Every structure is written in C-alpha cells, then in structure tokens.
Amino acid sequence: MAMNGAESLVRTLVAGGVEVCFTNPGTSEMHFVAALDRVEGMRAVLCLFEGGATGAADGYARMADKPASTLLHLGPGLGNGIANLHNARRARSPIVNIVGEHATYHRAYDAPLTSDIESLARPVSAWLRTGLSARAVAADGAAAIAAALAPPGGVATLILPADTAWEEGSGVAPPAPVPPRARVPDEAITHAVAALRSGEPVLLHLGDRAVRGEGRRIAARIAAKTGAQLLAMTSNARIDRGAGTVPIERLPYPVDLARAALESYRHIILVGATLPVAFFAYPGKPSALAPPTCDVFALANPEHDQIDALERLAQAVGAPAAVDPPSPGRPSLPGGERLDQDSVGQVLGALIPEGAIVCDESITTGRNFFPVTQGAAPHTWLQLSGGSIGLGIPMATGAAVACPDRKVITLQADGSGLYTAQSLWTQAREKLDVVTLIWSNRSYAILRAELANVGANPGRKALDMLSLDDPPIDWPSLARGYGVEGRRVETLPHFIDVLRHALARRGPFLIEVAL
Amino acid sequence: MAMNGAESLVRTLVAGGVEVCFTNPGTSEMHFVAALDRVEGMRAVLCLFEGGATGAADGYARMADKPASTLLHLGPGLGNGIANLHNARRARSPIVNIVGEHATYHRAYDAPLTSDIESLARPVSAWLRTGLSARAVAADGAAAIAAALAPPGGVATLILPADTAWEEGSGVAPPAPVPPRARVPDEAITHAVAALRSGEPVLLHLGDRAVRGEGRRIAARIAAKTGAQLLAMTSNARIDRGAGTVPIERLPYPVDLARAALESYRHIILVGATLPVAFFAYPGKPSALAPPTCDVFALANPEHDQIDALERLAQAVGAPAAVDPPSPGRPSLPGGERLDQDSVGQVLGALIPEGAIVCDESITTGRNFFPVTQGAAPHTWLQLSGGSIGLGIPMATGAAVACPDRKVITLQADGSGLYTAQSLWTQAREKLDVVTLIWSNRSYAILRAELANVGANPGRKALDMLSLDDPPIDWPSLARGYGVEGRRVETLPHFIDVLRHALARRGPFLIEVAL
Structure with a gap:
C-alpha cells in the first residue's frame, strides 16, 4: 500500500503502542496532521502552547508507563516545550518527541523560521535523530519508540523534515527491540548486605521504580529485618501511596534540613535514587548532602531492575515475606475558619x-x-x-x-x-x-x-x-x-x-x- | 569600593546604557536581583513567563535602538524565552540576554535543574559566553553590550554562574568599543548603477534600516530618477510610516503571489534585505522566489551602513534632492455593521x-x-x-x-x-x-x-x-x-x-x- 512518510510514521507509532499525540502543529507538520485522519488508533490532543504538550506527554508517560508522542513546530516550538521536556528527562519519562522541520532542501535558504533544532534538542534528549528521507522515517519512528522505552526511559527526539513527511514512504516499520532493565551484579547485593549487617546506621534511599509501591513493600521487609531506615528522594516521578501502602518521608528540600536528615547515617544505599545533592548551591554550604564519613553506595541505578535488586537483597538478609504497613488512618476534616x-x-x-x-x-x-x-x-x-x-x-x-x-x-x-x-x-x-x-x-x-x-x-x-x-x-x-x-x-x-x-x-x- | 560580581555587572550594564531589565528570576539569580536594589538607573520589569521577557526586550530594542537586558533562570527559563529570542535574532534586535546558572563548582553534581545551557543558547545567540569568575563578570557584561550592538545587532547571551554573582567582583568595567557599520565598497555602488541604467526592470528590495523611513526617502529619490520599483520584505522589524512618508508594499507571504510580484524583474538590488525565499517549502514549488533569469545583488547587507549606501547610489544616478511622497489621505471610517x-x-x-x-x-x-x-x-x-x-x-x-x-x-x-x-x-x-x-x-x-x-x-x-x-x-x-x-x-x-x-x-x- 502506497503511503507518504507521515502516514508510514503515524502507522508505525500506532503499531508500536503509541496511542496519543499531544500536538501544537504548524505548517511544516501539516502532512503529519493529515495522516492522523487516515490512521485509526492515534488520539490527537490539541494544546495551545508547546509546554502544555510536553508536560502532558510527561504526565501520560508516568501513568501509562509508555510513551505518547508530541508534535511540535520547528525550533521555536521545541523551545517552548523544552522546560517540560527537561522535567520529563529528570523523571525518565518515555516520550516520542516529534519536531517538524523545513524540507531538507529548504534549510539552506535560511528562511525566517530556520534554526539549529538539534542544538536545542540535545540537552533534553536521550536519543536524537533528524529524518533523512521519507523511506526511512517509519524506521526512525520505530527506533524512537525503542529509545524512549530503553531503561531508564527518556525523551527520544525525532526531527521530521517536511519532505520526509510528504514524499513516498516505505510502509509500516516493525517495532524495534527494547533492551530489558539490567540485573544488578551479585557483588552489589553482597556490598549492601555487608552494610546492613555492619551494625552501623543504614539508609535505603529510594527513587525511580523502587519508590513507587512494590519497591517500598520490599524495602520495608528489609528494614524490618535490619533496622535500616527508608527515605524517598526530594522529588519523585511517581509514588503510589495512601492507606495500605508503606509510608515514606522525602529528603527535605532546604539544604540544612536535608543535611540534618542524613547526618546520622554511616551507609546510604541508593536504589533508583541518585546521589543526594543540594538543589541549588549556597555560599558556604556544600553541594553534597551526605556526611563525608558516609559510604554512599548505588545498589541499583535508575536503569537497573530495582525491584529484582530489592527482592534479592531481602532474601539475602533473610527478610520476612511480608510486613504490614502501619495504618495512620484517614485524617478527619479540620475545624475553624483559617486556610493555611x-x-x-x-x-x-x-x-x-x-x-x-x-x-x-x-x-x-x-x-x-x-x-x-x-x-x-x-x-x-x-x-x-x-x-x-x-x-x-x-x-x-x-x-x-x-x-x-x-x-x-x-x-x-x-x-x-x-x-x-x-x-x-x-x-x-x-x-x-x-x-x-x-x-x-x-x-x-x-x-x-x-x-x-x-x-x-x-x-x-x-x-x-x-x-x-x-x-x-x-x-x-x-x-x-x-x-x-x-x-x-x-x-x-x-x-x-x-x-x-x-x-x-x-x-x-x-x-x-x-x- | 568592594562589591560582589552581580553588583559589578549591574553597574557595568547601567554605565553601558542598559536601563531596563525584563526579569523572570529564580534562586540562582537572587544576587542579581538584590544588586538591582543597590544600583540606581536600572528599571526592573517583572514578567510572568520568560517569553514575555525576551519578547519585551525585542520590542524595546526595536524602538530604543539599544539593548535591554533580560534575566532568565537556568536552561529551562532560557528554553521558555527561546521562541522570542529567535524572533529578536531575525529582527537583529540588540539584547543582553542574562541567564543564571548553577555555581561553577555545583554543576558537576548534576542537580535537577542542571542542563547544557550553551547548547540551548547557541542557536539564538550572536555572542555567547559563560562567566568564569566574579572578577571577570563586569568585563563580560561590557563585552555583551558591545556584542549586542555590533552591526547588524543581535542577542548576546551571558550565562552567569551563581558564584560569579556572589563572590567579590572587580568594580565597574568601562564600555567596550562597538564597531561602526561597514561602508559598502564603491564596486557595489557601480554594480547597482549599471543595473539601474540597464533599461531593464529593477527592484530595490528594502529591509532592516533601509526600510524604516529615511532609507525609503532616499530610495524614492532613486526610483524617481531611474524608474526602479520599491518593495519591502514580507516581515520587517520596524517601519516608520503613515502620512508624509514614502509608501511601500511588502513582498506577499503566499509563495505564488510572491513569485508573481517578482517575476517581471531582471535585477533585484537588496538593501538591508535578505534573499527573497519562501517562508516554508511546498511540494513542487521552489524555495527561491526570484525568477532564475534575475540578477539578485546585495548592495548592502544588514550589517552595512545602508543609509550611506543609498545616498551614494542616489548621487551616482543623479537622483533629485527630494521627492514628495504621494498623499493618499487618511481613510474615513467605514459604515455598516460588518466586522471583517x-x-x-x-x-x-x-x-x-x-x-x-x-x-x-x-x-x-x-x-x-x-x-x-x-x-x-x-x-x-x-x-x-x-x-x-x-x-x-x-x-x-x-x-x-x-x-x-x-x-x-x-x-x-x-x-x-x-x-x-x-x-x-x-x-x-x-x-x-x-x-x-x-x-x-x-x-x-x-x-x-x-x-x-x-x-x-x-x-x-x-x-x-x-x-x-x-x-x-x-x-x-x-x-x-x-x-x-x-x-x-x-x-x-x-x-x-x-x-x-x-x-x-x-x-x-x-x-x-x-x-
């Protein structure tokens, strides 16, 4: 079946499980928009501003655990979307970020909207490619999906020159393979076990998948056995919480409070969390929040299978099969007039x-x-x-x-x-x-x-x-x-x-x- | 007098004629904000969104013919300002674009807001520098002003790490020299005269300073003598117009109309204008709008002294000292109900x-x-x-x-x-x-x-x-x-x-x- 590049790309996205496109299109994206008409299975959600599109793609990815696509208009449209792509990058949200571009042959004319899109996209993109031809763009789309989903997840930016959308495409590309999350080595488990058995204070610092819900349940079993404490990162992409879940506090944002929260530990075991650092630098205050005497050790980085690592650690320390989380009970409505x-x-x-x-x-x-x-x-x-x-x-x-x-x-x-x-x-x-x-x-x-x-x-x-x-x-x-x-x-x-x-x-x- | 880097920068900006700062600051810019308190002569105008700040700096520069400064917060704040910096770049508006950054030593910790600011800034910046020390930052500011004003005018981005703002500075830096607009060579005048005397149809295509008001008056004298036609670019940063000024039409935006507007010419003389090209590419339509048989020749590029070039051309062709523009008269108010x-x-x-x-x-x-x-x-x-x-x-x-x-x-x-x-x-x-x-x-x-x-x-x-x-x-x-x-x-x-x-x-x- 003959189809143009845009249609081959949209069909490839749908075949790869991308069901939603958050759009703020312009002229160079009109063939993509027209292709949405001809393809079943892609919901187009119009946003009035590109930051709305990229932020929505982030929220979608956090809840769906798969990418939506965006559709942005050239360098300035991408520019408007950068702030929330930056957030998505930090949340490791998979996004297929499609940025329209002038036709390949038109770029040399330096028309008013021409700019260096790759330079703008690079800081927020885990993967970046500019389409070279209509016949390749379906495969580019399949590669973008796989790159977005590759652990730990990220923004895959596909720059789509207009002629790669309107010229004849090559049909639907099959999904590209997504590598599984890496298993942490046994040595990492052994190192963590040694810390937990040291008799010294240990913190399990949880982030990414380890903090969501299942990870906290396993971490709580380890804590019950070893006396380790649990702490989430200051900012977390997603935590499933409330009644029946394992409660967890977060590392405070203010530097002095954050340092106080960490100062008693001799071992900090990172599971999906990154090194605890100050959000901003302040005169006379350190950037690293952990005390200098503390052994900070990554059991599992965000790209690892954090659940598997926690489960193996739980078994290695002989943790109980389950612990009941405390039941703080739902708070009652406050009285009085005052809003604070x-x-x-x-x-x-x-x-x-x-x-x-x-x-x-x-x-x-x-x-x-x-x-x-x-x-x-x-x-x-x-x-x-x-x-x-x-x-x-x-x-x-x-x-x-x-x-x-x-x-x-x-x-x-x-x-x-x-x-x-x-x-x-x-x-x-x-x-x-x-x-x-x-x-x-x-x-x-x-x-x-x-x-x-x-x-x-x-x-x-x-x-x-x-x-x-x-x-x-x-x-x-x-x-x-x-x-x-x-x-x-x-x-x-x-x-x-x-x-x-x-x-x-x-x-x-x-x-x-x-x- | 002892002052921190931020204060030395603000005082240098004021000394260099920068009187307004369109701000949307964050934590890393707090010393700059505090310095605004201590320095007379800098008006701070708060914007709720960075695109508002950069667009305002563009509008200010077009009317004041000198730069305002901006104050943006790290990579994401710059990202939000990029779309209107892109417009400013195309308008050749001088802007001192100040982007706060983490303290130099803090960047290595990859805190959540860390990003590659230079990569984001480069596509919109005529000049780009990251401050290295508090003692150098005043001179950086003076260099930024000169770079913004250097013909044809542009966005000078100064990235300001927080410690270069809060550590001790070096005092006010003297203004850096601004190169004058280059005079076009005599050969260019000779070439234009030959075109105007060829007996073939000639278009004077005006942009930048040549289209504002004075340039049109000189161009109209040349036209009166030679029969050349005048046409402005599709988009113009600034035209001073209305009663008593030389009327001018603009190159139409739609490609077919634009090609029709140019098809009769054998010579197109660019004065401050860039090559006429299609805003977007369309299947089966060319990117260049001038007919292939046309001699398109740049008498003066945007960085040249376009007024001088026009005046020399006027004298070379023996143009009259002045021509009265037509007086179309102020339109009367329309009747009826219909808004269209x-x-x-x-x-x-x-x-x-x-x-x-x-x-x-x-x-x-x-x-x-x-x-x-x-x-x-x-x-x-x-x-x-x-x-x-x-x-x-x-x-x-x-x-x-x-x-x-x-x-x-x-x-x-x-x-x-x-x-x-x-x-x-x-x-x-x-x-x-x-x-x-x-x-x-x-x-x-x-x-x-x-x-x-x-x-x-x-x-x-x-x-x-x-x-x-x-x-x-x-x-x-x-x-x-x-x-x-x-x-x-x-x-x-x-x-x-x-x-x-x-x-x-x-x-x-x-x-x-x-x-």
Whole structure:
C-alpha cells in the first residue's frame, strides 16, 4: 500500500503502542496532521502552547508507563516545550518527541523560521535523530519508540523534515527491540548486605521504580529485618501511596534540613535514587548532602531492575515475606475558619478520593502535605521532577488522558501555574476529570526564602520582583477564559464545600485557595 | 569600593546604557536581583513567563535602538524565552540576554535543574559566553553590550554562574568599543548603477534600516530618477510610516503571489534585505522566489551602513534632492455593521493616533492592513520577524516601556496571542499605554490555508486540530484574570466606539474583535 512518510510514521507509532499525540502543529507538520485522519488508533490532543504538550506527554508517560508522542513546530516550538521536556528527562519519562522541520532542501535558504533544532534538542534528549528521507522515517519512528522505552526511559527526539513527511514512504516499520532493565551484579547485593549487617546506621534511599509501591513493600521487609531506615528522594516521578501502602518521608528540600536528615547515617544505599545533592548551591554550604564519613553506595541505578535488586537483597538478609504497613488512618476534616498549609493539607488527607492522581507543583505551600496525606485513600502522587516550573497543569492533563477513570487533583502554586495555564483549555476541550487547586499567596514565595538563603539582603525593588499582588491574578477569570469553571475560596469551610462539589462532579474545575 | 560580581555587572550594564531589565528570576539569580536594589538607573520589569521577557526586550530594542537586558533562570527559563529570542535574532534586535546558572563548582553534581545551557543558547545567540569568575563578570557584561550592538545587532547571551554573582567582583568595567557599520565598497555602488541604467526592470528590495523611513526617502529619490520599483520584505522589524512618508508594499507571504510580484524583474538590488525565499517549502514549488533569469545583488547587507549606501547610489544616478511622497489621505471610517478584514483595516487607518506604535502579529487577518493604513497619521509598525508566534503582546510591552509617551496598539491573532498572554499582567503592573486588539476567528486560520498549500486533503480530525472554538476562548475574562480591562465586540459600530474609548484613555485595554 502506497503511503507518504507521515502516514508510514503515524502507522508505525500506532503499531508500536503509541496511542496519543499531544500536538501544537504548524505548517511544516501539516502532512503529519493529515495522516492522523487516515490512521485509526492515534488520539490527537490539541494544546495551545508547546509546554502544555510536553508536560502532558510527561504526565501520560508516568501513568501509562509508555510513551505518547508530541508534535511540535520547528525550533521555536521545541523551545517552548523544552522546560517540560527537561522535567520529563529528570523523571525518565518515555516520550516520542516529534519536531517538524523545513524540507531538507529548504534549510539552506535560511528562511525566517530556520534554526539549529538539534542544538536545542540535545540537552533534553536521550536519543536524537533528524529524518533523512521519507523511506526511512517509519524506521526512525520505530527506533524512537525503542529509545524512549530503553531503561531508564527518556525523551527520544525525532526531527521530521517536511519532505520526509510528504514524499513516498516505505510502509509500516516493525517495532524495534527494547533492551530489558539490567540485573544488578551479585557483588552489589553482597556490598549492601555487608552494610546492613555492619551494625552501623543504614539508609535505603529510594527513587525511580523502587519508590513507587512494590519497591517500598520490599524495602520495608528489609528494614524490618535490619533496622535500616527508608527515605524517598526530594522529588519523585511517581509514588503510589495512601492507606495500605508503606509510608515514606522525602529528603527535605532546604539544604540544612536535608543535611540534618542524613547526618546520622554511616551507609546510604541508593536504589533508583541518585546521589543526594543540594538543589541549588549556597555560599558556604556544600553541594553534597551526605556526611563525608558516609559510604554512599548505588545498589541499583535508575536503569537497573530495582525491584529484582530489592527482592534479592531481602532474601539475602533473610527478610520476612511480608510486613504490614502501619495504618495512620484517614485524617478527619479540620475545624475553624483559617486556610493555611496545615488545614489545607488535612483537607487533602480527608478528601482525596480512592484512585486519585495527585499532580503536585505546590512548591513552598505543599512541603508538609506529604505526611498528612499518607493515611488518605489509596492514590498516586506525581511531583515536579526537574525543578522547571509550569509542569502541574500540563502534567495533570496528560495523566487524565492516560487514566480517564481516575480523578486527577492538581496542587498548583500560583506563580508556577502562570507559565502554562493554557492547558486548562485542553482539559475543557477533552472534558478531562481534573480539579485544579491554586495556592494563591500572590508571590514567588520560594524566592523570598531563597533570597535569604543566598545571604542577600533585599530592599523594596528586589522584593517587588517576587510579588504577584499588583495587580492580583484573578484565577477564576483566567479559568473562565479557557472554558473552565472556577471559584475563589477564602475560608476553610468554603474550601471544603467547594472541593467536595468539585470532586463529586466530572470534568475540569479550578479552585483558587487564598493563603 | 568592594562589591560582589552581580553588583559589578549591574553597574557595568547601567554605565553601558542598559536601563531596563525584563526579569523572570529564580534562586540562582537572587544576587542579581538584590544588586538591582543597590544600583540606581536600572528599571526592573517583572514578567510572568520568560517569553514575555525576551519578547519585551525585542520590542524595546526595536524602538530604543539599544539593548535591554533580560534575566532568565537556568536552561529551562532560557528554553521558555527561546521562541522570542529567535524572533529578536531575525529582527537583529540588540539584547543582553542574562541567564543564571548553577555555581561553577555545583554543576558537576548534576542537580535537577542542571542542563547544557550553551547548547540551548547557541542557536539564538550572536555572542555567547559563560562567566568564569566574579572578577571577570563586569568585563563580560561590557563585552555583551558591545556584542549586542555590533552591526547588524543581535542577542548576546551571558550565562552567569551563581558564584560569579556572589563572590567579590572587580568594580565597574568601562564600555567596550562597538564597531561602526561597514561602508559598502564603491564596486557595489557601480554594480547597482549599471543595473539601474540597464533599461531593464529593477527592484530595490528594502529591509532592516533601509526600510524604516529615511532609507525609503532616499530610495524614492532613486526610483524617481531611474524608474526602479520599491518593495519591502514580507516581515520587517520596524517601519516608520503613515502620512508624509514614502509608501511601500511588502513582498506577499503566499509563495505564488510572491513569485508573481517578482517575476517581471531582471535585477533585484537588496538593501538591508535578505534573499527573497519562501517562508516554508511546498511540494513542487521552489524555495527561491526570484525568477532564475534575475540578477539578485546585495548592495548592502544588514550589517552595512545602508543609509550611506543609498545616498551614494542616489548621487551616482543623479537622483533629485527630494521627492514628495504621494498623499493618499487618511481613510474615513467605514459604515455598516460588518466586522471583517476590510472594515477593520479601514478603522485602523482612520483611528491610529499620531505617534502610535503598531505591534503586528495579525497573521492571516492582517495581510491587507498595510495599504489601507498608509494614509493614517504618522506611526511606527513592528512585525513578527522570525515567524515564531507569541511575540505580539510581549513586543508591545517592551515598546511601551521604551516609549512611554506613545500609544501602543497590538494587532494580535487569537491563536498566537495564547502563547504569551501573561504579558498583559506586566502591562497592568507597569500601567503601560497599550491597546490590544484580538482578531478572534477561533481557529489557526493560517494552518487551514497551509493544509491546502501542502496538498494535504484534511478530514474532520485534522481540521479539529486547527480549531479553537470548543470551548471558545473568552478573551475579556483572560484579560481580567491578568488585571486588564477588556471587551468583546461583534459589530463594526461597537468596535469603533470601544476602540475610540480605549485610545482616549491611558493604560492597558483589550478588545476581542469577533471575525
């Protein structure tokens, strides 16, 4: 069957299990768009801004454990998507990132939209290829899927010159093989066993797959036998948690608190976690958070089979076959009028519905939400992974596309939410079941703290750069602009009422919470 | 006087004539922010999104003919600013683009926000340097200013590791020398004279400085003597036009119309313009727009002194000392009820106030606005230069900062405006005198045409990707969300009334024009 390159690529993507394309196309992508018409099995989700598309692909990948594709327009379109591709890279989310490009022969003319797309793509891409011909582009697509899925997972960027889309293609390419996760060597197990039997304090520092749910269950068995402690990374791509799961705290974000959390350990065993380092450098403070006397050892890197490594370690130390996690119980609703971090956290603990997906870009507001929600109904928690703000609303959009039967709750700092609020429109258009909670403190609160952390002594002009209250953002109006219903709440009882209402209905809803 | 690197940099920027910083800072930029407090003469303008900052710096540079600085947060912040830096690059706008980075010693730890900033910056930067020490950073800043101003003008990116900001600096660096615009060689004048005397049809194709105002006056004298025709590029960074100026048409955007506009010429003399090429490639159509038989010759490239070249050419052909431009007269207000491209263009021609700055990202809607506004009161017209949509609202913001006494009017396509609408908030915060007109056709209208141009035969799913009407964007609500008053108009008389009201008051105002 004769088909052009674009159609051969779309059919190859569908054959390789890629079912969703988050798009913000332009002229050079029109053949790809037209091919979507002719191919069954690829859902096209339009985004108003590329950061919405890439953030949605990240949220989708975290929940589906397989890639969506994006469709971006040349270098500037990729540029707009870079911030959330950076987050996806840090979350190790598989994404097939398709970037349209001028026809191969047209690039030499340096038309206005011409730019060095590869240079822009390289920093966020685990795999990068520019299509050379229409006959090769299906195989390029198959290779991109395999590269995205290759452990530990990543962004595979395929740059698609327009003529490789419109000229005659070669038909559907078969899926390319995906290497399995590597098994950690026996020596690594032995080293970890020695640490656990040393009689000295040991931390099991969990990240990536090891922290999700099953990994924590095995780690808890090891802890029960050996007395080791468990700690998650500061940011985690996905944790399945709530009632019946193993509770876990996270390494604190502030450097001094993080160092205090690690200072008593003599051994830190990394399982899917990377070396604990400060998010930012500060004058006079170290970058590495573990004490210098501590043996930091990677049992399993993110590309390894972390579950297998934990299970072998559990058996090697003679861990029990199962331990019952503690049951903190669901928090009750708080009383009083006051909206603050504590009361809001308690409301979340009480009201998060079973099966909910919480997309957390709370920044300063949400640092204490984690313990109080441990006793909530079972749910999944996704965090901002790469520190690039503006992920929350797009990530929720993608998670809702991946899991249409689960309620999605976005915990969104106001300053960060303003980067990519356009994704609310996609939520309305696709009738996604997402409740967005905006923590409205009308400032870049994190920067007020950071200004103090770096030792700077701010005056009016500096503080003015961190303030969002002149004029105040009117979030319900913004939401209405994008076709989403919204309310502002200023008291705790009103928040509880409106949140209950939003959770009981289907479809997108936004609540601006005055803090 | 002891000062840290950040303060030495800010003082150097002010000493070098950089008076405005469009900021969206993060933790790694806190010392720069703190330094703004201690230094007189640098206005800090906060943007909610980096594309707003870079687009504003572009608009500022076009009107001030000198650079503003930006302040962006690491690789992802730069990423968000890339689309409008791409436009600035194509407009040859001088910008000192400052990108914060982790402390030099912290980069090796690969903290979550670490990325290859240079790789991201290179495609949009005429000059690129990463600061190595606090003592060198003032000189780096002086070099960046000179590089931004070096003809033809460009984006100078200075990456600023946090420790080069907080450690002790070296004091203010003196301004670095800026090379003058090169004089075109006499041979180029001779070649152009020969073409003009050949008796064959000649086009003077004007861009960059040659198209602004003075260049057109000289070109018109040459045309009066020789019979040559004048034509501007499709996109122009800045044209000063309206009553009393030399009228000029632009090379049409659609390839077939552009080829038709050029097909009769045997000589095309480029003055500040680049080679006429198709914006996009299309199957079966050429990339170069000039006929193969045509001699295309660059009298002056953008880095040359184009005014000098035109004046020498005028003298060489014996052009008259002055010619009076035709006086088309200000259009009268149209009658009837119907809002369409023609009636809207006529309203603009009638109501654009003297001294207004028109920031044009009209895309499809505005292709016919140019002729009908030639007779308007004298004004300045800025266009989307690099094809990267989402420039209009930010560019207007920067132009208004540069020219507080001039009315700014943004002509904004709705699809494009949704990329960077956050800049409305900066307009409100800074009380900028900007009227934003949104052409609300609720679709990516340009892509409907392009889908046909590339020969694709769209179905429902493809057309759905180009539609913005489900749900419709409510622009007055969006504006209110950002603190700007807005109205939607659906009839011509209502549009005229509301536009008159908006032009008569000061401060930002938005009108959604139903088309």
